[in-house]
Amino acid sequence: MDHHHDHHDHDHHRDRREGGLLRSARQLTGRSRAAPRPGAVALTALGVALCLAALPAGAAPSASAAPAPVPVSAKAPARGPLSPVLDQDFADPDVVRVGGVFHAYATNAHGRNVRHATSTDLVHWTVDEKDVLPELGAWATLDPPNHVWAPEVFDNGDGFTLQYTARDRAGGRQCIGAALAASPEGPFRPAGDGALVCPTEAGGAIDASSHTENGSRYLLWKSDGNCCGQDTWIHLQRVSWDGTRVLGEPVRLLKQDRAWEGGLVEAPTLVRRNGRYVLLYSAGDYRGDAYATGWATADALTGPYVKGETPLMTTESFGGAVAGPGGQDVVTGPDGRDRILFHGHSADRARRVLHLADLGFADGAGGRPVVRGSRVPYEAELAQVHRATVRDARDAWGGRAVGHIDEPDSFVEFRVFAAASGPHTLSVRYGNGSLDAVGAPAPASHTLTVNGAPAGTVDYPYTGWDAWQRREVTVELRAGWNTLRLGKGERFTELDAVEVA
Numbered sequence: 469m470d471h472h473h474d475h476h477d478h479d480h481h482r483d484r485r486e487g488g489l490l491r492s493a494r495q496l497t498g499r500s501r502a503a504p505r506p507g508a509v510a511l512t513a514l515g516v517a518l519c520l521a522a523l524p525a526g527a528a529p530s531a532s533a534a535p536a537p538v539p540v541s542a543k544a545p546a547r548g549p550l551s552p553v554l555d556q557d558f559a560d561p562d563v564v565r566v567g568g569v570f571h572a573y574a575t576n577a578h579g580r581n582v583r584h585a586t587s588t589d590l591v592h593w594t595v596d597e598k599d600v601l602p603e604l605g606a607w608a609t610l611d612p613p614n615h616v617w618a619p620e621v622f623d624n625g626d627g628f629t630l631q632y633t634a635r636d637r638a639g640g641r642q643c644i645g646a647a648l649a650a651s652p653e654g655p656f657r658p659a660g661d662g663a664l665v666c667p668t669e670a671g672g673a674i675d676a677s678s679h680t681e682n683g684s685r686y687l688l689w690k691s692d693g694n695c696c697g698q699d700t701w702i703h704l705q706r707v708s709w710d711g712t713r714v715l716g717e718p719v720r721l722l723k724q725d726r727a728w729e730g731g732l733v734e735a736p737t738l739v740r741r742n743g744r745y746v747l748l749y750s751a752g753d754y755r756g757d758a759y760a761t762g763w764a765t766a767d768a769l770t771g772p773y774v775k776g777e778t779p780l781m782t783t784e785s786f787g788g789a790v791a792g793p794g795g796q797d798v799v800t801g802p803d804g805r806d807r808i809l810f811h812g813h814s815a816d817r818a819r820r821v822l823h824l825a826d827l828g829f830a831d832g833a834g835g836r837p838v839v840r841g842s843r844v845p846y847e848a849e850l851a852q853v854h855r856a857t858v859r860d861a862r863d864a865w866g867g868r869a870v871g872h873i874d875e876p877d878s879f880v881e882f883r884v885f886a887a888a889s890g891p892h893t894l895s896v897r898y899g900n901g902s903l904d905a906v907g908a909p910a911p912a913s914h915t916l917t918v919n920g921a922p923a924g925t926v927d928y929p930y931t932g933w934d935a936w937q938r939r940e941v942t943v944e945l946r947a948g949w950n951t952l953r954l955g956k957g958e959r960f961t962e963l964d965a966v967e968v969a
Contacts, residue, residue, distance in 0.1 A: 555822075558577075560675075564628075574619065584653070590809070609637040611635075618633050625710075632645055672692040677736050685711060686769075693732075702749060734750050745767070750794035751779075760783070786812075791812050825840050825887075854880075856880060864965075883949055888947050893940055901930070901931070914926050916954060
């Protein structure tokens with residue numbers, strides 16, 4: 469969302485004879501260290517939280533230049549699932565389905581206060597040439613121009629409501645207003661005499677989002693305290709069914725309190741899945757790659773909300789394929805499954821473009837959301853460890869790894885969650901200090917099974933012990949929970965963690 473403010477030296481293996489040569493970890497030379505991973509401490513905590521919840525019974529414990537004019541339509545390039553589905557300015561997307569058509573709305577660009585595009589499949593989009601919010605409420609100023617952000621649109625039963633952020637003429641802070649239209653194409657016209665939510669003393673309000681439950685509508689919004697040295701809170705407040713009047717006092721749900729959040733939280737999206745409330749939010753400076761999407765869960769609408777230990781989507785979790793993912797919205801796709809739409813920076817950083825990904829919620833793991841393409845870590849020491857050893861390990865995530873995967877029936881088995889069926893990337897964080905018969909560094913491997921079926925091997929180049937590196941392979945997963953087993957292969961490799969994207 470926008471916030472344009474003034475603002476085995478550890479005796480790794482038992483000594484073994486290999487081709488007549490005594491093999492001892494003390495012989496290993498040329499040791500190097502893996503580069504530290506940003507957010508590794510937080511990532512370790514996520515692995516703990518997710519894997520403990522996911523362990524099977526009896527398992528061992530073990531983060532510009534002006535763009536060109538907009539064409540009327542655009543289609544997704546025929547590339548991978550992390551390619552943008554709309555490679556144009558389309559920040560802070562909100563999507564509403566009307567019949568068989570998805571209507572998407574986005575932050576100002578190209579002279580339009582609110583951008584609008586339509587699709588029947590969430591992949592191919594036609595961009596509207598007109599401004600669906602041609603005028604703002606009298607309370608708002610367009611000085612400076614292009615300060616209309618983060619639209620939220622919903623069917624109110626008698627038409628459609630658009631809630632938007634603009635700058636308050638009187639107080640100079642960003643605030644939230646409402647507008648109405650007979651159709652999702654607009655034009656939306658201002659509703660009421662003033663802003664809907666405008667807490668000037670708290671820095672203003674931005675990023676409206678709607679949630680309905682038991683016949684009541686609620687507005688989620690962010691107090692814009694980062695404008696002026698205050699906390700940023702995500703609030704929940706009951707509003708009229710058409711979203712043009714507040715009906716009660718706001719309730720604070722969460723604020724910035726994690727290092728990766730960069731001093732602010734914003735862009736709330738609230739859904740209920742598997743009997744729990746899941747609150748998605750964005751955090752950080754939207755202008756850079758550190759912008760990211762977090763999550764929190766609760767058993768009751770008003771909380772308390774408990775944050776996930778690591779973000780849901782970051783530039784790093786996407787392996788750099790999407791930069792600064794945020795401004796998200798959740799929508800049910802044509803097939804009845806959840807999708808997440810969000811923006812990320814274009815390759816040239818000139819615009820924020822629209823992305824689409826499969827979204828799932830891991831039952832039995834606290835309702836954790838999982839986005840296809842965004843890596844989720846699973847710690848080896850928390851998986852099912854059979855005929856192997858969990859040990860303290862230098863530079864491993866969480867300070868522990870699994871070694872001595874030495875016997876024919878040794879294995880480490882992970883339960884992993886996939887948002888959708890199909891090919892996924894399995895990234896194995898390993899350390900291989902194997903030597904060949906003449907004492908030279910040698911490659912190693914593990915056997916791999918997926919859901920009980922053989923799936924080849926994972927081959928590991930030599931790294932040295934405690935010099936952790938990644939090895940990636942493609943695995944075919946089904947939607948929901950899957951079992952991945954890494955077993956004894958050639959020579960010896962230790963496991964720190966796996967990640968699934």
